[in-house]
Amino acid sequence: MSETIFSKIIRGEVPCHKVYEDEYVLAFLDVNPLSRGHTLVIPKQAVATLDQLPDAQAAAIGQVLPRLCRAVMKVSGSKEYNILQNNGAGAHQAVMHVHFHIIPKLGKDEGLGVGWQTTNLESPEKVAAALRALLEKKSSSRQEEPPLSNPSPALTSKTSHLAPLTTGTTIYTDGACSGNPGPGGWAWAIEGGRFASGAAPATTNQRMELTAAFEAVQKNEGAITIVSDSTYVVNCFKNRWHTGWLKRDWKNSKGQPVANRDIWEPFIALVLQRKNVQFRWVKGHSGHPMNDRVDQLAVEATKRGSGETGE
Numbered sequence: 001m002s003e004t005i006f007s008k009i010i011r012g013e014v015p016c017h018k019v020y021e022d023e024y025v026l027a028f029l030d031v032n033p034l035s036r037g038h039t040l041v042i043p044k045q046a047v048a049t050l051d052q053l054p055d056a057q058a059a060a061i062g063q064v065l066p067r068l069c070r071a072v073m074k075v076s077g078s079k080e081y082n083i084l085q086n087n088g089a090g091a092h093q094a095v096m097h098v099h100f101h102i103i104p105k106l107g108k109d110e111g112l113g114v115g116w117q118t119t120n121l122e123s124p125e126k127v128a129a130a131l132r133a134l135l136e137k138k139s140s141s142r143q144e145e146p147p148l149s150n151p152s153p154a155l156t157s158k159t160s161h162l163a164p165l166t167t168g169t170t171i172y173t174d175g176a177c178s179g180n181p182g183p184g185g186w187a188w189a190i191e192g193g194r195f196a197s198g199a200a201p202a203t204t205n206q207r208m209e210l211t212a213a214f215e216a217v218q219k220n221e222g223a224i225t226i227v228s229d230s231t232y233v234v235n236c237f238k239n240r241w242h243t244g245w246l247k248r249d250w251k252n253s254k255g256q257p258v259a260n261r262d263i264w265e266p267f268i269a270l271v272l273q274r275k276n277v278q279f280r281w282v283k284g285h286s287g288h289p290m291n292d293r294v295d296q297l298a299v300e301a302t303k304r305g306s307g308e309t310g311e
Contacts, residue, residue, distance in 0.1 A: 002096065003046070003244075003253055004046070004095050004096055004097045005095060006042050006046070006095055006097040006099065007046050007097065007239070007253075008253070009026070009028065010026055010042075010044050010046075010231075010235065010239065011231075011235065011239075011241070012231070012232075013253075013254075016028040016029070017029040019039055019068070019071075020041075020064065020068060021283075022060070022064065022281070022283070023044075023060070023234070023238075023280055023281040023282075024043060024044055024045070024056070024057055024060035024061075025041065025042070025043060025044065025060050025061055025064055026041075026042055026044060027039055027040065027041045027042070027064075027068055028040055030101065034103050034110070034111055034112055035076065035078070035103060035104045035105070035106050035110045035111045036076045036077075036104060036106065036110075037072045037073075037075050037076030037078070037102075037104045038101065038102070038103050038104065039068060039072050039101070039102040040099050040100070040101060040102075041061060041064075041065060041068060041099065041100040041101075041102065042097060042098065042099045042100075043057040043058075043060070043061060043098055044057075044235065044238065044239060045057050045238070045239065046097055046239060047097070047098055048087075048096040048097065048098070049087040049088060049093075049096075049098060050085060050087055050098055051087070052098075053098055061100065065083075065100065065102075068102060069081065069083070069102055072102045072104060073104065076104040076106065077104075077106070078104035078105060078106050078111075080104070080105040080111075081102060081103055081104045081105055081111075082101070082102075082103045082105060082111065082112040083100060083101065083102060083103075084100070084101040084103060084112060085098075085099070085100045085101070168222065168223030168224055168225055168276070168278075169190060169220060169222060169223070169224045169225070170190070170191065170224070170225045170227055171188050171189070171190055171216045171220060171224055171225070171226055171227065172188065172189050172190075172191070172227045172228075172282075172290040172291060172293070172294045173186070173187065173188040173209070173212035173213045173215075173216050173226055173227070173228045173230075173233075173294055174186070174187055174209065174212055174228065174229065174230075174284075174291065174294040174295045174297075174298050175187075175205055175206075175207070175208025175209035175210070175211065175212050175230070175298055176205065176208060176295065176298035176299045176301075176302050177203060177204055177205040177207075177208055177302065178302050178303075180204055180205045181202060181203060181204050182202065182203070183199070183200070183201055183202065183203070183302055183305065184199065184200050184203040184204070184205065184207070184208040184298075184302050185197060185198065185199045185200075185208060185297075185298040185299065185300070185301030185302035185303075185304075185307070186198050186199075186208040186209070186211045186212035186215065186298055186301065186307075187212055187294045187295075187297030187298040187301060187307075188212050188213075188215060188216035188219075188294060189290065189293055189294050189297065190220075191290050193311065194309070194310070194311055195293075195294075195297060195309065195310055195311075196215065196219065196307065196308070196309045196310075197297045197298060197300070197301040197307040197308055197309075198211070198215065198301060198306075198307035199301045199302060199304065199305050199306050199307055201305065206230070206232050206259070206260060207260055207263065208298065209228065209230035209232060209233055210230075210232070210233055210260055210263050210264065210267065211263060212228070212294070212298065213226050213228055213230075213233045213267070213279075214263055214266070214267040214270075217267070217270055217271060217274070217277055218270065222276065223276040223277075223278075224276070224277055224278070225277075225278040225279070225280055226277065226278070226279050226280070227279075227280045227281075227282050227290070227291070228279070228280075228281065228282070229281065229282050229283060229284030229285075229291055230281075231281060233279065234279045234280065234281040235281075236264070236268075237271065237277075237279045238279055238281075242264070242268045242272075245258050245264075250265070
């Protein structure tokens with residue numbers, strides 16, 4: 001599918017009035033609202049229509065959508081609202097990236113207006129039987145997706161704890177920079193296990209976040225999951241930015257050279273070669289103990305101008 005403005009919003013290339021974000025979902029205010037509090041909810045995986053959305057992404061939206069509705073109702077003062085989700089240009093979809101509208105109904109003239117032209121219900125038993133047969137066939141033949149190990153945090157929650165994976169090693173990474181650009185540090189750590197950090201005299205925060213993840217992958221064998229609060233690192237792999245970069249000969253969607261290619265190129269090659277590295281996002285500075293630990297290690301490395309290793 002062609003890239004949309006939503007992909008650019010997810011990457012931070014286009015600003016938005018963000019309401020909520022987790023590993024799978026982003027919610028922000030509609031710039032052309034039908035009423036006060038009109039909010040868009042989108043999956044971070046770029047697919048055009050709802051039928052194309054993987055189960056894990058759909059489940060993530062389902063988990064957070066009721067909480068978003070409650071928040072929108074409270075802020076807008078509305079007791080009624082519509083959830084609108086269109087699929088295809090003929091069904092009035094304007095941006096070809098799955099999205100849900102939460103539209104408060106604040107009065108007759110503010111909110112969603114709906115014209116509902118009914119038709120006859122023809123052959124209901126035949127249609128229902130055909131649907132059941134197709135769904136049962138799909139259910140039995142479909143390869144089951146892994147369950148969400150990190151349910152979407154409540155809007156009022158001050159923490160975003162991630163459950164450990166049942167297989168492989170979970171490694172937390174972070175970067176820091178004083179001045180940005182300026183002196184910086186990076187760190188990775190395994191809960192209850194090894195850790196490492198390093199420093200650079202002149203760098204950026206993005207380079208340190210990227211270096212932390214790259215170092216963790218290089219220094220740890222077997223199946224691993226990198227957990228980072230950097231969407232810059234995580235979304236490259238989860239949203240497959242690297243596919244477009246490689247097709248465009250290391251140009252981004254604006255036709256400009258990809259920043260930090262000297263790190264990205266060997267890092268991406270290593271991840272693609274290994275085929276056993278996953279990436280997960282965690283909200284930074286939210287009270288997650290391991291995210292706080294690697295942040296502290298990176299900051300200390302920045303101040304010292306050197307790294308350390310340990311158990």
